[in-house]
Amino acid sequence: MQVTVIGAGVAGLCCALELAERGAAVEVLERSERLGAGCSWYAGGMLAPWCECENSGPLIAELGVEGLEWWRAHFAGTHVSGTLLVAHGRDAAELTQFARRTARFERVDGHGIAALEPELAGRFDRGLYFAGEGHLDPRAALAALAGRLDAIGVRIRYGVSVSDAMLTGRVLLDCTGLAARGELTDLRGVRGEMVLLRSHDISLSRPVRLLHPRLPVYVVPRGEGLFMVGATMIESDADGAASARSILELLSAAYALHPAFGEAQVLEIGVGVRPAFADNLPRLCRAGDTLYVNGLYRHGFLLAPPLARRAAGALLEGREFPEVMHEDSRQRRLA
Ligand SMILES: Cc1cc2nc3c(=O)[nH]c(=O)nc-3n(C[C@H](O)[C@H](O)[C@H](O)COP(=O)(O)OP(=O)(O)OC[C@H]3O[C@@H](n4cnc5c(N)ncnc54)[C@H](O)[C@@H]3O)c2cc1C
Numbered sequence: 038m039q040v041t042v043i044g045a046g047v048a049g050l051c052c053a054l055e056l057a058e059r060g061a062a063v064e065v066l067e068r069s070e071r072l073g074a075g076c077s078w079y080a081g082g083m084l085a086p087w088c089e090c091e092n093s094g095p096l097i098a099e100l101g102v103e104g105l106e107w108w109r110a111h112f113a114g115t116h117v118s119g120t121l122l123v124a125h126g127r128d129a130a131e132l133t134q135f136a137r138r139t140a141r142f143e144r145v146d147g148h149g150i151a152a153l154e155p156e157l158a159g160r161f162d163r164g165l166y167f168a169g170e171g172h173l174d175p176r177a178a179l180a181a182l183a184g185r186l187d188a189i190g191v192r193i194r195y196g197v198s199v200s201d202a203m204l205t206g207r208v209l210l211d212c213t214g215l216a217a218r219g220e221l222t223d224l225r226g227v228r229g230e231m232v233l234l235r236s237h238d239i240s241l242s243r244p245v246r247l248l249h250p251r252l253p254v255y256v257v258p259r260g261e262g263l264f265m266v267g268a269t270m271i272e273s274d275a276d277g278a279a280s281a282r283s284i285l286e287l288l289s290a291a292y293a294l295h296p297a298f299g300e301a302q303v304l305e306i307g308v309g310v311r312p313a314f315a316d317n318l319p320r321l322c323r324a325g326d327t328l329y330v331n332g333l334y335r336h337g338f339l340l341a342p343p344l345a346r347r348a349a350g351a352l353l354e355g356r357e358f359p360e361v362m363h364e365d366s367r368q369r370r371l372a
Contacts (some may be wrong), residue, residue: 038353040067042210045193046077047175047337048330050182051345053191054111056210059349063191068198068216073179075214077337079231079309080232081257081267082178082341083244084108084171085120087141096318096360097336098140100343105171107342111185112178116243117171118307119123121153123161124248125293131248132163147151154293156239172244174259175338209327212346215274215312217331221322224331226274226310230283231267234291236301245292254290256298264301266291270335279306311335319344321351321362 038061042053045067057063067074086101108115122142124132136142142165143149145207151158153166183193211217241264246255257265269283284306291298314320314332321338322329330348333340350356 038208040063040208040210040352041204042212043199044054044075044212044214044216045072045183045195046075046212046214047179047314047341048214048333049210050343051184051285051341052145052187052210052330052348054182055342055345056352057186057189057191059353061349061353064192065160065186066197066199067193067195069198072183072193073176076309076311077175077179077315079229079307080175080338081231081244081255081265082175082338083120083255083257084115084173085167085244086339087139087167088120088122088170088246089336089339090140091135091138093317093336096162097340101317101339103343104339104341107346108171108173108178109336112173113174114177114181115171117167117169117294118164118243119153119168120170120244120246121150121159121164121166122246122248123150123164123294126162128249129163131168131250132165135248136165139165139167140195153243154245155296156241157245160295162181170244172257173338178338194371205326205332207326208352210352211327211329212331214331214333215310217312218274219331220324221314221329221331223315225272225313225315227313228271228273228275229268229309229311229335230287231265231293231309232284232287232303233305233306233307234264234266234298234301235262235304236264236297237262238300239295239297245294247290249290249293252286252290254287254294255345256291256294263304266298276308276310279308291328308353311337319361321348321358
């Protein structure tokens, strides 16, 4: 079968790879002149099936475990060193609430935190440690996927902006993220601002989330002194420049995690708009010869692989996956 994948974000690249590895003849069309022009470029790269349950449900954890395994098998830069959550003493209620809504963690005290992250010694006296979670550098992961596709003969054509109507007669997999909101009318944007810092005064081994009633933040280490600090969650389709308030809040929270971030270099301020359906769950939607893979919301790296597997199963084998294809399925109601 010949399949045209539209969009070279994480969803499109994972889908192209799954389809090609199952024997389909695949091409990828990307409207931008370069890889990573969409939301995927700005992601933190956390692969956190259990932490993400805090504001979603069991479907995300189930798919997420599959996603984490896929990345381990497909990208050597996948780290599984866990996620550490901390809160200052006055915000202990945030930890209690987070623990109620999630699973697969152990409680850690100040000694436990210091053992995991020596540079945080003495700064926090309680936290949660999700040992089985992972992280990756999204930009390196996108490049690795593109390289793998190239190696197996799948061409990515850049600078090609297409609509489904222009490609009648082909089997289409639409992975255009928020750009599909004309066809998927309940798709919306959730704006996320992030900051990329460089500091050689602190090192972290894993993503650290600082819980706070107003300014929750996470810091993801990317090696060689790079840290991604994220991310705002704003109900908006606008992808314009980050606001001063958002950057002030992100940097203040990073500073509250560790004062060394106060001296860090600001390398980049970025904005991505997460594509999300009303229930914040991902979905495969059929319309004629087109299958849409969309709604990856705040878990696109975590969920793109399981969605890609299901998209390939649906296109090549005619299989149904009610958990992501039927809006009224039990899984969706539970989530
Ligand atoms: C600040 C921030 C932090 C995040 N952190 C995480 C995280 O830690 N972990 C995680 O799992 N997820 C995270 N996410 C979510 C994740 O980034 C998204 O869910 C994911 O990137 C969505 O991927 P996508 O491929 O659907 O869309 P996109 O990455 O937007 O890709 C769509 C692509 O389609 C192309 N396109 C659009 N229209 C056309 C057209 N007509 N023709 C051809 N090409 C077209 C675009 O140029 C783009 O390249 C984060 C998001 C943000 C903003």
